[in-house]
Amino acid sequence: MIDKHSPLPLYYQLEERIKKSIISEELQPGDVLPSERELSENYQISRMTVRQAITNLVNKGYLYREKGKGTFVSSQKFEQNLQGLTSFTEDMKARNLVPGSKLLHFEISPAIEEIKEWLSLEEEELIYKIKRLRLANDEPIAVETSYLPVKLIPGLTPDILGNSLYKYIEDDLQLSIGHAAQTVEAAIVRDEDIKHLNVNKNVPVLLIQRETYLEDGTPLEIVKSSYRADRYKFKINIERK
Structure with a gap:
């Protein structure tokens, strides 16, 4: 009582x-x-x-x-620990969830100036622009847009994206992923993502940007994602030094 x-x-x-x-x-x-x-x-x-x-x-x-x-x-939120660099697929499997992905867009094109600077590309170099809807147990969790240099991952196809991209990069291309810088901020869902995330207009989302590098410091990818704030949360352990 x-x-x-x-x-x-x-x-x-x-x-x-x-x-x-x-x-x-x-x-x-x-x-x-x-x-x-x-x-x-x-x-x-x-x-x-x-x-x-x-x-x-x-x-x-x-x-x-x-x-x-x-x-x-409500259904309980999926929790991701911000310690350790994992792909979405790896993260979902670690939580005994079934990862899923729906390819929304795939193209090879020149990069806009902002992406070109982030990836340290020359003027004529091309990028993959990949937009995917990320799912956990068939539930939409995030809309993710990735930008990767074609010169680092030649021959990438939509079929390859059916599994973990990080696993393909490390196992098939023998590239060593080193570290990433990630930022998280709150925002209102964009109109173009409403139908994909199955949310109402003006609901909050978590905007996440990750810049990933190979072990030698070469920029590997820029990923911009919109996560459903009602279904996802991030956790970090902090130690006093």
């Missing part, structure tokens, strides 16, 4: 109680939450307090609302 004598706010107590039920899987993804009126009566608290708790859980991705239908339990 809610402890009205506790120094913890009532909405926070209810929020934590519902969250615990979700984490323990007492409440399953897709389950409908009791109405505000029912929760208010069950816990003897105001509907405004209930509404605040639910709104907080919606904002944190534990719940979602459907107009005219109610409030439902």
Whole structure:
């Protein structure tokens, strides 16, 4: 029950109680939450307090609302540890999830000036521009656009992209991937990605840019991705030095 004598706010107590039920899987993804009126009566608290708790859980991705239908339990977020350089395929398999990919665009073309500078290319050198929809257990997670120098990966085809690109680069081309620099920022989903990610207009996404280098420092790729913020989160372990 809610402890009205506790120094913890009532909405926070209810929020934590519902969250615990979700984490323990007492409440399953897709389950409908009791109405505000029912929760208010069950816990003897105001509907405004209930509404605040639910709104907080919606904002944190534990719940979602459907107009005219109610409030439902969300699927839990996929978590990626930011320590260690892995491909999307490797990362999903490490979590016992089935990775998937849908090729949206594949072309060989000259690079725009920005990409040319990042990849340290000469004027006449070509790049692969590859746009893919990334899936986990058949659920859309991210739209990913990669730029790679043709001279480093000659003969790359859409068929090869059906598996891990990093594995192909390392096993078949015998190139050693060294390190990457990655940035993450919040943004609103672009109109062109709405249908691919199966989200509504104006929802938040995580924009991730990764610049990957071979062991000798040669730029290998630039990847720009839009991840569903309601389905993906990043984790990093930090040690005090």
